[in-house]
Amino acid sequence: MTAIPVTATGPGAERLWRDALAAGSLTLPFCDDCGRAHFYPRVLCPHCGSRAISLRPASGRGTVYSTTVLRRRPQDGGNLNVALVDFAEGPRMMSRVDGIPAESVSIGMAVEAAIVIEDDAPVVVFKPVGGA
Amino acid sequence: MAGSRLRGSAAIVGAGQAGIGDATGRSAFDIVGDATHAALADCGLKLSDIDGVFSATMVNSMPAVNVVEYLGLRPRVTEGTNTGGSSFLAHMQWAALALDAGLCEVALITYGSNQKTGAGKFVSSSEVVPFEAPYKPRYAVTPYALAAARHMHEFGTTREQLAEVAVAARTWANLNPEAAAKGPLSAEDVLSARMVSDPLTLRDCCLVTDGAGAIIMTRADRAKDFPKKPVYLLGVAAENWHRWVSSMPDLTVSAASRSGPRAMEMAGVTHDDLDLVMLYDAFTITPIMFLEDLGFCPKGEGGRFVGDGKLRHGGGFPLNTNGGGLSCVHPGMYGLFLLIEAVRQLRGECGARQLPDPKLALCHGNGGHWSSQVTAILGLGETL
Numbered sequence: 001m002t003a004i005p006v007t008a009t010g011p012g013a014e015r016l017w018r019d020a021l022a023a024g025s026l027t028l029p030f031c032d033d034c035g036r037a038h039f040y041p042r043v044l045c046p047h048c049g050s051r052a053i054s055l056r057p058a059s060g061r062g063t064v065y066s067t068t069v070l071r072r073r074p075q076d077g078g079n080l081n082v083a084l085v086d087f088a089e090g091p092r093m094m095s096r097v098d099g100i101p102a103e104s105v106s107i108g109m110a111v112e113a114a115i116v117i118e119d120d121a122p123v124v125v126f127k128p129v130g131g132a
Numbered sequence: 133m134a135g136s137r138l139r140g141s142a143a144i145v146g147a148g149q150a151g152i153g154d155a156t157g158r159s160a161f162d163i164v165g166d167a168t169h170a171a172l173a174d175c176g177l178k179l180s181d182i183d184g185v186f187s188a189t190m191v192n193s194m195p196a197v198n199v200v201e202y203l204g205l206r207p208r209v210t211e212g213t214n215t216g217g218s219s220f221l222a223h224m225q226w227a228a229l230a231l232d233a234g235l236c237e238v239a240l241i242t243y244g245s246n247q248k249t250g251a252g253k254f255v256s257s258s259e260v261v262p263f264e265a266p267y268k269p270r271y272a273v274t275p276y277a278l279a280a281a282r283h284m285h286e287f288g289t290t291r292e293q294l295a296e297v298a299v300a301a302r303t304w305a306n307l308n309p310e311a312a313a314k315g316p317l318s319a320e321d322v323l324s325a326r327m328v329s330d331p332l333t334l335r336d337c338c339l340v341t342d343g344a345g346a347i348i349m350t351r352a353d354r355a356k357d358f359p360k361k362p363v364y365l366l367g368v369a370a371e372n373w374h375r376w377v378s379s380m381p382d383l384t385v386s387a388a389s390r391s392g393p394r395a396m397e398m399a400g401v402t403h404d405d406l407d408l409v410m411l412y413d414a415f416t417i418t419p420i421m422f423l424e425d426l427g428f429c430p431k432g433e434g435g436r437f438v439g440d441g442k443l444r445h446g447g448g449f450p451l452n453t454n455g456g457g458l459s460c461v462h463p464g465m466y467g468l469f470l471l472i473e474a475v476r477q478l479r480g481e482c483g484a485r486q487l488p489d490p491k492l493a494l495c496h497g498n499g500g501h502w503s504s505q506v507t508a509i510l511g512l513g514e515t516l
Binding site for chain 1: 263268326331376
């Protein structure tokens with residue numbers, strides 16, 4: 001996949017990002033001027049103000065920056081992990097780590113992104129690197 | 133010096149509260165009316181004297197406009213900027229500016245919520261957050277739990293140190309007739325309470341109560357004409373770096389690290405000058421981080437700073453002497469109530485919990501998810 005430019009007219013940054021995700025590609029917005037990535041997607045670079053933004057394929061690699069277990073009753077879905085994950089490219093996103101118990105997710109854990117479908121929409125989640 | 137034109141230019145001359153804890157049968161605007169009436173009685177002004185109205189709520193799209201209508205006012209200034217629980221500290225800045233410019237003569241800053249008894253459940257914003265909603269965070273606890281977890285990871289802060297903040301708050305609440313939560317509270321009680329969002333238990337979280345507050349501000353040149361000692365606004369500064377926690381640059385550093393130094397510089401005061409510190413305690417982690425960000429201890433030392441019990445009544449570091457959001461009152465947005473406690477302490481109206489002769493107070497409000505940070509320095513006439 002090549003980079004998708006975020007242009008000054010037509011579909012905006014969030015729409016382009018979601019369309020790419022729906023097509024199976026996790027991307028991150030990069031500034032073609034200052035070179036830095038950001039998240040969530042925007043029509044101008046929050047680091048330098050440039051409008052030269054493009055969505056580039058993300059490595060999917062990340063590290064858990066912080067994590068919590070939202071305690072819920074079993075009838076409400078049971079305990080749920082909520083995590084902040086730092087992409088290798090720099091930006092951070094809220095997500096969760098699947099594949100291990102919510103309480104086993106720890107800060108510093110190496111994780112990799114996966115796209116799952118929830119409520120008919122693609123959602124980015126993470127799994128421990130190498131499975132668990 | 134930035135903002136120094138406004139240093140001491142305006143003062144709080146009246147303050148009132150109503151429906152603290154439980155306001156069964158009364159609407160949010162009923163208790164706003166009650167609190168406004170109390171604040172006017174406190175300073176001897178009439179309702180019709182108010183010509184500037186400042187308010188914010190989580191449930192109304194135009195809260196200041198609602199207040200104007202309910203109170204039957206026709207103000208020249210209506211200001212409703214909502215930065216969350218810090219709004220009312222920021223409103224003091226705008227009120228001081230409006231008073232100084234002659235846009236109004238008598239400013240009312242008010243807030244009320246009956247979220248405990250009125251709606252039957254916690255009232256929260258219905259705003260959908262596109263890049264957080266899929267992960268079902270529970271607001272407001274999840275963002276603060278994430279920060280607490282990171283603080284523990286980076287600095288070795290312990291759950292026992294977090295619990296100490298709640299225990300200390302209770303020692304003050306037990307001396308406050310208005311406090312909603314009283315009785316013994318031990319660290320073990322906090323640690324063994326139901327876990328809500330790790331590492332925060334129910335007792336690490338603020339109360340859900342009713343309550344309304346109101347303060348009346350005038351220019352300093354007429355503040356001495358009122359019956360109570362004027363409480364001057366010596367410094368105020370607001371900072372805002374993000375809205376949602378996933379965009380917070382560093383979960384262990386808030387924008388209080390800039391608002392605090394700016395407000396203290398404007399006031400011309402140092403930490404040693406302060407007699408009272410009122411910090412927004414939505415969760416036990418918030419005062420710990422604010423003590424660091426505001427410079428009372430080095431970054432990362434907040435847990436150890438509070439861990440020796442100095443925040444308790446008689447412990448030597450008077451913090452949140454009303455019992456705070458943790459044990460006194462937290463009707464959705466708390467910032468106004470910590471200002472009112474500072475006014476009462478500075479005037480010497482606090483009964484069993486009264487500090488000896490306080491002259492200067494630092495008040496700090498937090499809005500959103502560590503998002504909006506507003507610091508204000510209040511002082512008596514001799515600090516001008």
